[in-house]
Amino acid sequence: MVLKIHGNKMSTCTNRVRTVCEELGVPYEIVPIDFSKGEHKAPEFTATQPFGQVPYLDDEGFKLFESRAMARYIALKYGGVGKLIPDPKDVQKTALFEQAASIELCNFDPYASGLARENIFKPMFGGKTDSAVVEELKTTLEGKLAAYDIILGKTKYLAGDEFTLADLFHLPYGALLEKQGIDYLVSGRWPNVTRWWKDIASRESWKKVTSA
Template sequence: MVLKIHGASQSTCTRTVAVVATELNVPYELVPVNFATAEHKSPAFTAVQPFGQLPYIDDDGFKLYESRAIARYLVKKYGGQGTVSLIPTGLKEEALFEQGVSIETANFYPSAIGFGLEKVFKPMRGVTPDEARAAECLKTLEAKLDVYDVLLGKQKYVGGNEITLADIFHLPYGQLLVKVGRDDLFESRPNVARWWKEISTRPSWLAVKDGA
């Protein structure tokens, strides 16, 4: 049975799962969830994903939600099918990977999603963005990326010297920043620019960045 991803093609978290599946050479079927009709809040959907958020997967009857958890599951089950491991197995290497995941979750994601909410998602819904909030998120993100530039001057990737999920998790919201014309956040920092160019041009991401 092919892996089923219940989500929306343009959803950031749906594309997170899709890029990991693609990186691992795991075929998947996207089962579209209609945002316009609030299908993600329907009893049928919330019976599986009680928070009514995208996506969840159905892997031959095994259902799982939360994109980061899904990504880890896919690597653990299908990791041998890809060209890279995405989760290291050595003690110190895995610790650096976990550190990298925490960096993304605590230092990149909150400001990136906050900025994206104001500049992309609210306008899509016809809601007036809070420009002060957007500016605050942007200022925080700039400071965080200054630290990224130092970190990436010492190691090749966020989670060590091999690409991991810690890097992959940056892609959807990083692309959102590029979409609204803020690619300067990456390009103005040489080590960040080198890293972003490498991860954002991977064939797996190019295959899903415009839609899972």
């Protein structure tokens, strides 16, 4: 049975998981969840994902939510040793990978997803952008990217010289920054960040996800 991803293609977190499948050539099927009908808040959905958010996966009856946990599961189960995630037996490499994954979760996602919420999702659903919040998020993200620039001046990718899930996790909200006209990842203001972003955003997996 093919891996089922309950979500939709407009969801950043669903696209994070789709990108992992594309990277590894893992066949999957999207089970569409329609936000406009509130399907993600329906009891049959929240029975599996109690927070009422997409995506979750169903792998022959094994159900899992949280896109980053799903990504780790898919890489470890289907990727082969060391692809996108280190071999768990290599404790130091795994620790460096987890450090990089935490960097994304703590130092990038709150600000990049916050900006997408203010500038894209709020207006899309009838809300109003709070410009003071936008300015605060932008200022904080600028400081974070200055630190990214130091890290990426030492290694090609966030966890070392190999592309891992920690880099991939940035793609959906990173791409939305550009859509808002926030050029932080592409402007060259932080040269190592721009070199890294251009590299990861040009991967075939991501191009496929964003074109289909």
